[in-house]
Amino acid sequence: MPIMSYIEAVTAALREEMERDEKVFLLGEDVGKKGGVFKATQGLYEQFGEERVIDAPLAESAIAGVGIGAAMYGMRPVCEIQFADFIMPAVNQIISEAAKIRYRSNNDWNCPITIRAPFGGGVHGALYHSQSVEAVFANQPGLKIVIPSTPYDVKGLLKAAIRDDDPVLFFEHKRAYRLIKGEVPADDYVLPIGKADVKLEGDDITVITYGLCVHFALQAAERLEKDGISVHLLDLRTVYPLDQEAIIEAASKTGKVLLVTEDNKEGSVMSEVSAIIAEHCLFDLDAPIKRLAGPDVPAMPFAPTMEKFFMMNAEKIEKAMRELAEF
Amino acid sequence: MLIEEMKMPQLGESVTEGTISKWLVSIGDKVNKYDPIAEVMTDKVNAEVPSSYTGVIKELLAEEGDTLQVGEVICRIEVEAVAVEQEKNIQPKDSLYANDHQPAEKEETEKKTMKNRYSPAVLRLAQEHDIDLEKVNGTGAFGRITRKDVLKLIEAGNIPKKGSLIQETKSYKSPKTAGDTEIPVSGVRKAIAQNMARSKTEIPHAWMMIEVDVTGLVELRNSIKEEFKAKEGFPLTFFPFFVKSVAEALKEYPQMNSTWAGDKIIQKKDINISIAVATDDALYVPVIKHADEKSIKGIAREINELALKVRTGTIEAKEMEGGTFTVNNTGSFGSIQSMGIINYPQAALLQVETIVKRLVVMKNGMIAVRDMVNLCLSLDHRVLDGVVCGRFLQRVKQILEGISKETTSVY
Numbered sequence: 078m079p080i081m082s083y084i085e086a087v088t089a090a091l092r093e094e095m096e097r098d099e100k101v102f103l104l105g106e107d108v109g110k111k112g113g114v115f116k117a118t119q120g121l122y123e124q125f126g127e128e129r130v131i132d133a134p135l136a137e138s139a140i141a142g143v144g145i146g147a148a149m150y151g152m153r154p155v156c157e158i159q160f161a162d163f164i165m166p167a168v169n170q171i172i173s174e175a176a177k178i179r180y181r182s183n184n185d186w187n188c189p190i191t192i193r194a195p196f197g198g199g200v201h202g203a204l205y206h207s208q209s210v211e212a213v214f215a216n217q218p219g220l221k222i223v224i225p226s227t228p229y230d231v232k233g234l235l236k237a238a239i240r241d242d243d244p245v246l247f248f249e250h251k252r253a254y255r256l257i258k259g260e261v262p263a264d265d266y267v268l269p270i271g272k273a274d275v276k277l278e279g280d281d282i283t284v285i286t287y288g289l290c291v292h293f294a295l296q297a298a299e300r301l302e303k304d305g306i307s308v309h310l311l312d313l314r315t316v317y318p319l320d321q322e323a324i325i326e327a328a329s330k331t332g333k334v335l336l337v338t339e340d341n342k343e344g345s346v347m348s349e350v351s352a353i354i355a356e357h358c359l360f361d362l363d364a365p366i367k368r369l370a371g372p373d374v375p376a377m378p379f380a381p382t383m384e385k386f387f388m389m390n391a392e393k394i395e396k397a398m399r400e401l402a403e404f
Numbered sequence: 405m406l407i408e409e410m411k412m413p414q415l416g417e418s419v420t421e422g423t424i425s426k427w428l429v430s431i432g433d434k435v436n437k438y439d440p441i442a443e444v445m446t447d448k449v450n451a452e453v454p455s456s457y458t459g460v461i462k463e464l465l466a467e468e469g470d471t472l473q474v475g476e477v478i479c480r481i482e483v484e485a486v487a488v489e490q491e492k493n494i495q496p497k498d499s500l501y502a503n504d505h506q507p508a509e510k511e512e513t514e515k516k517t518m519k520n521r522y523s524p525a526v527l528r529l530a531q532e533h534d535i536d537l538e539k540v541n542g543t544g545a546f547g548r549i550t551r552k553d554v555l556k557l558i559e560a561g562n563i564p565k566k567g568s569l570i571q572e573t574k575s576y577k578s579p580k581t582a583g584d585t586e587i588p589v590s591g592v593r594k595a596i597a598q599n600m601a602r603s604k605t606e607i608p609h610a611w612m613m614i615e616v617d618v619t620g621l622v623e624l625r626n627s628i629k630e631e632f633k634a635k636e637g638f639p640l641t642f643f644p645f646f647v648k649s650v651a652e653a654l655k656e657y658p659q660m661n662s663t664w665a666g667d668k669i670i671q672k673k674d675i676n677i678s679i680a681v682a683t684d685d686a687l688y689v690p691v692i693k694h695a696d697e698k699s700i701k702g703i704a705r706e707i708n709e710l711a712l713k714v715r716t717g718t719i720e721a722k723e724m725e726g727g728t729f730t731v732n733n734t735g736s737f738g739s740i741q742s743m744g745i746i747n748y749p750q751a752a753l754l755q756v757e758t759i760v761k762r763l764v765v766m767k768n769g770m771i772a773v774r775d776m777v778n779l780c781l782s783l784d785h786r787v788l789d790g791v792v793c794g795r796f797l798q799r800v801k802q803i804l805e806g807i808s809k810e811t812t813s814v815y
Contacts, residue, residue, distance in 0.1 A: 159807040281552065332525040332551045363551035404545050 079088060081261040084254035086228035087117045087193070090235035093265060098153060101239055102129040104144055105157030105193075114159055115195060115254055141167035141192065145175045145244075148190040153239055161196035161248060162208045170286040175244040176219030191238045195251035197289060197339055198377040199388045202251075205385075206379035214246055215317040215349065221245045221270055222317040226291035228259040230314060233268030241270060241381055250289040255290060265354035271315045273323035279307035282401050283327045285350055286337035287313040290389050294337060299396035306402045316346045321353055330365030333401050339389045344371035362403045369397045405484065408457050409477045410441065419446045423471040424478065428452070433461045442478065459483035460718065516547035525551040529558065535716035539564035592686045602746040607664070609787045611743050612793050615778050616801045618759055619644050622775040627809060636701065640814065643679075643733045644704035646756045646779075649803040650731050651675050651695035657796040661728045663749045664786050678727030678747055679707060681714040688714045689747055693728040700814040731756060735777065744782045751787040754800075755780040777804075 082088065088254075095101045102125075103109075103118055109132035112119035122130040133140045137158055144154035158164045171192065179187045198207035211222050223238055223245055225231045230247070238245035276291060277298055284294050291312045298308035311327040313320065328334045334354055336347040351366045369389070371377075375385050412422050422444040429441045441461070463480040465802040466472055467546035518540055522530070526549050530537050535554065542549035557563055580586070583731070625642055632640040654661045654675050662671040681688050690710035692703060713719040729746040735758035744753045759777040764774040778798065783793050806812075 332523070360524050360528040361551075363523040404548065404550070 078260040078262055080258055081228045082255050083228050083257045084100050084115060084117055084230035085232055087235060087249060091121060091230045091269055094230050094236055094239045095129060101153040101155065102141055103155050104131045104133050106133055106135055106159045108132060108157050110115060136164050137167040140172055141170035144190045145170055145188055148188045149186050153189055155191045155193060155239060158194040160209045161194040161207050162205045164194055164210055172217050176217045180219060187242050187385045188244050189242045190244045193247045193248055196248045197250040197252055197284060198384060199252040199376055203245045203379035204376040211248055211316050212340055215346050220317060220323060223270055223315050224288045225314055226288055226312050228261045230268060232261050232267050235269050237267040253289045271318060271320055273320040274312045274314055275316060276312050277308050277310035279309040280400060281306045281332055282333040283309040283331045284326060284335045284337060285311045285327060287316055290337045293389055293391040293394050296391040297398055300395055301398055319349060324353050325357045328358045332361045334366050335397055335401050336368045337348040337394055340371055341373050342368055343373050345370055364401060367401055368399060370393060405482055407462060408481050408483050410456060410479045410480050412472045412474050412476050413453055414474045415444060415446050415449055415451050420445045421471050421473050424466045424468055426468055427464060429461050431461050435461060439505045456760060457483045460789060484565060493655045495698060518548035521548060527553055529554045531812060532559055533563055535567055536564045536566045596687055600745055600750055603745050609748050610783050610785045612797060613778055614797045614801055615776055616778050616804045617774050618804055619775045621804060622759060624809045624812055638705060638708040640704055642759060644700045644707055645807060647695055647703050648700050649800050651677055651804055653718050653796055653799040654674050654729055655696050656799060657792060659792050660752050660796050662751045664784055669787050670777055672728040674728060676726045676728045678730040680732040681711050683715060688719060688724060689727060689730060690714065690719060690723050711765055735759060741778055742780055746782050746784055752782045753782045
């Protein structure tokens, strides 16, 4: 099985879907000739031409709006927002139109759009190139939010997103792009949206997270294993709507739950995960539900020391895991 | 109390001296940290000097208009020792240490009690498997019992079960107001409390009462009481008549003279009657052994002796053992009806109430003044049912109503 980087899996999924279905087209800033600022769309302009790989003006609301209109007419647009931080001008289009059109039109219309955006910090990107924005969209019925952690999941879930008949936000951690590598089958496969994935089976503590933090948690779990502490690790993969069944099962398994996100703590996706556990697992809980998250400050700082303070890493997760295991 | 010195501050880079233009405080004034204490004029600025401490102004060392060098003492402030300590802790070098550790230590002492803090999961498992958590060792932080600790015990089949229903007497927190007296619980009181609680919670009590015409008994006793006292040296009360009658009835109804033993009922051969004897602050139940074999006089003597021993504190434990049925003389303090708690592990208890004169319609339709008494029976409904108890009470009634000057001898 070929080894691919996270971003190569993005490109592979896009290429395969464009080859498979001519209704699939790309739209975004610099996605064409340049092949994307991160090179996620490299080679696609050359392969599919300017009508299917469209360089958009610097207007996110237009990128989303054009995509939504095309989707409603039966196309399968994949829009790229260059950085998730820039998605804000498109929020009205996404929430008011894409998310609601099926409901508003009583199923007459639907909107099979995929919006990709790199997010997350740890790359000295500071305020406009580091944010986690998933929580902004994570209470909008009609939307799905996918945040894969591995190249295998990237390919399977991006294909699923493109084939989904409703809008999907597909957030890719930019630090994972070239850091995370893994085996990706060359054949055509899709993974179910809305299903979490058990990464590790364990019986001392449960860790639930998503995105890049999955890898930090895996590293931390490896260190804990040497001390005889076994970790049950659940990768959410889809952060909205949440896989409640998997969350309840994972939390009940050990009764000690650590929730990890790089996002600001208050109001993060993990707050909702915590609420689900509190509602369903009271009599299995052996410790207070613990959230490890970024501080409640407006943005990822630029100074390397401060960025380190904000950013999640394996050491922080390891420390929190140990505290919970000892409780 | 400490005296701290306030010095002339440097109010600009090249400023070397300052003039006190106005004092804003007087000796004896209380100042808070950062309160302005003086206006100072330099060749560059006019400024207020803030206090570096919270305290009381003790001494002003300069007059208004005086010019002092930077660093010279301008006044002294008396501060509380604690405040100074705190000041020192805010020194930059110490601050991390102080801030990090003091709350942590406090937290630690609070966490020392984690042994008895159970998580929902632990409590649920303990209830489902009837585990006595007091007997479980926790491996969690500060001795906390973790879910895994409990699961391991269950898996190993090594479950510390809860003992009897009677828990160690716990201390209860109840509000106490001024003037209330706290009385420590003595050993005897504790034993009484435990026995009563055990009996009342473990035994399903039922009650029954009959009234008995004891006119004959009263006549008999009253006719001989002076003579008896003179001859025997102790008084003849009504109570021995009741004890004797109960003992006789028990012989015919051995079911009443038994005890509940979980998977069986044990009928006692011996008829040993416990009698309740109270002191001012405690209750003892000495036993009249083989009461059915004794005369009324013999029982009277024994009651008298046992009561005396209780009151003088010379009663021995063995004299309170082996009771199979209890007769309680509640009538001695005027009660006419009561619901006694069974003397554990016996199956029943009879309360003999006060004898009162009442108008009674006799069998022949005549109305007469008779000496009447109520007998109240408490029974363990696991052992006994209404039928047998009813018959037993009828028999006691019959025996008591048969007592008369003509037919009964106390000797």
